[in-house]
Amino acid sequence: MTGTLAGVRMRLVPRDPMQRSAMALAVNTGVTAVLGFLYWIVAARLYSPAVVGASAALISAMVLMANLAELNLYNTLIRFLPTAGSRSRLYALRAYLAVAAASVVVALVALPFLRHMEIVRGLLRYGPAGVALLVGALLVWTVFALQDSVAIGARATAWVPAENGLFGVLKLVLLVAFAAAFPGSGVFWSWLLAMVPVLVLMNALLFGRLLPRHGRESAHGAESVSRADVAAFMTLDNLALIGATAANYVLPIMVVVRAGDEANAYFFVAWSVAAVLDVALVNVASSLTVEGARQKERLAELTTSLLRRITVIALPLVLVVCAAAPLVLALYGDAYVAHSTTMLRVVVLAVLPRIVVIVWMSLNRVRQKLGRILAVQFLLTGSVLGLSWVFLPTYGILAVATIHLAVQTLVAIALAPTLARAGR
Template sequence: MLKTVARDSLARNSVLIMASTAGSAGLGYLYWLLAARELAPAAIGPATALISISAVVSMVSNLGVGHMFIQRLPGTAVGEWSRIVSAGLFLGCGATALVSLVAGLALPELGSHFAFLGDSSGVAALVVTAVALTASTLLDNVFVAHRAGHGMLLRNLALAAGKLVTLAVLTWAGYGGAAVVLIAWTAPSVAVTAYTLVSSLPRLRPGARLGVSGIGTELRPVGGSLRGHHLINLAQAGPTALLPVLVTARLGPEANAHFYVAWMTASMLFMVSPAVASAFYAERTNAAPTGLTRAAGVVLAVTGPPALLLFFAGERILGLFSADFAAEGGLLLKILVLAALPDAVTNLVVAHWRALGQFRRCLRLNLLMATTCLTLTWLWLPGTGIEAAGLAWLVGQSVGAVAVAVSSVRKRGA
């Protein structure tokens, strides 16, 4: 089995991407477990809400540069490689800083649940956290573009371990409050990103030199990525990032803390198909012959055992945080587990269509699922509670899977 994975580029890089996400999620789980046990819910709620908003801002403003890296970096000369990476990081992080500043100033005016952003420190925390997320995401895609999942794995493990250690040190020293959660979350991101830029990227692409020269020549390709990949990414990842924000807006930060923990727990399932989809797309851009059936087999083999574990033992896992988290999030977790299958179908199909250059088809499918999920979430949350977000996610992904099946039948009948 291990020899097969080592020889198969798709399987190897899928496993490494999943291991990166799983390792980060596992250490992240310990991070939030420590936070839940050492800090008051009043501190955790605003921190999770700010991190959720940062994820939305990063997703909206990264300009689709990550998939542009996967599409353009393979086979490029070192000078062009340096220019593409430099421009992508500069433009993506710059746009994120601007959008997060606007969001930090505007959100407190839209509702009392965003009062934690009402001063300069809250806005500054949002900007730094969002930019750190964008930089981390884009650097991950540089490694994926080169089918170097091991670099991504080591980077993310160092990042997640740094967050956990920083939080442990701060709480052991007697510090508390939402600021502690945010500092421990963001400071290691900045440090690991700096190390990646200075040390890891030159090893990945010998001779590469990052800088600001030539960035202007990359405006047109980034604009093309914005119109193509970025719109697809926004529609695909939008619900993932927006659901915690909608829960905060409709039910408040404390309800979001219960939702966030269940959502984070279910992420061990939702990480599989995106990881395989990214590796699948990278294989295609590197001109490797890779079939959709083989990618689907990797997803099914990896998803099954954790899905059964979470469905039947999810409440016990949530109980590690507290009995309150288990009581509030147990049903939600079961709903999210059921959504993993249609989610896998749609992620792989979008990767397949993207590799074929069928961007409009990808966008239509993702918009259908996003619109369904977010609309139902907004309508159902006040009356149903946090389970509404899970139900809406399940319905949205199922609608997408049905649309794929109908499209496939029509294509065969044509």
């Protein structure tokens, strides 16, 4: 019996570390997607579209600020932690301290821009205590996101779907519990308060077991990296990350400003569904960064393998979502079917050119060709945000989706020859 179970496990779990990591990150995306869909479906049923739209805008703002406060340590840990050796715990601890300080600064700088949001205005009525709560919320948000990169960089990716699955369940439970008591802010509070217990449990596991084990396993292949190398990576790649974050999280805020809370509810639901696939691409591609850093002699082989596997999985998923878009949106309500179906189909199609873009960026992170990533990312972000700002008031949320698809496709066509040469 034991031999049979071992054989099944060997068939289901790939031997190659990159494939195992990619599988765990794909499972994480699936778990997060299912729970995320359920969460916003319940939110749409229990809260008004105006509350959903306003809460989505605030959550987007918090994610944007958290990404700024991360100082790109997410990608930096994924790139350098795999070869940190005995310094693994020190790397992670320094990263946490750095983002804690940055969170305070970012929250205080952003506070004047958040005052127009009803939930923020409600907190600010409590004076310094309300400000402290907002700063603490951003700190929790930032460290919560960063802990995934620590697990990925320590080659303990299997724990990431377990952690995010627990968060998704707690968030959903609190969403229902808060519907009656906090009808205007329950969405935000359920998101924030669910993070706290998961944050404590995950970091107890990381610092007590996973990082010490990784330090022992990677000691023989520790990479000698100067502070200048790390600083250069953080700076340039951080600028690229800010560009990517702006494209994803400034758009809902832009829709609120240019079209109103209700329009943003219809936009945000469709955008979130498509974003699940995009997040899956980014997460799975990070396995190339981890294993490429440890096995640079196999970089061409790893790149080709990852590109092929992602395409085989993503193509049928895109087709299914396009065909089933009305059924998916019907779970949110008839109004979402009427206003979001076409937009969902368009933004989901953009996932296909994104495969080329994201794998190209992961490859260049391994090679530390960060100037190229920065140039491409700001071309993407500047084009999408600029054109959306112009056409959104006249053509509505569908204009944003169409611009996103067109820009991603053109950039992917430009990058494809370079990626093909790298694979050879």
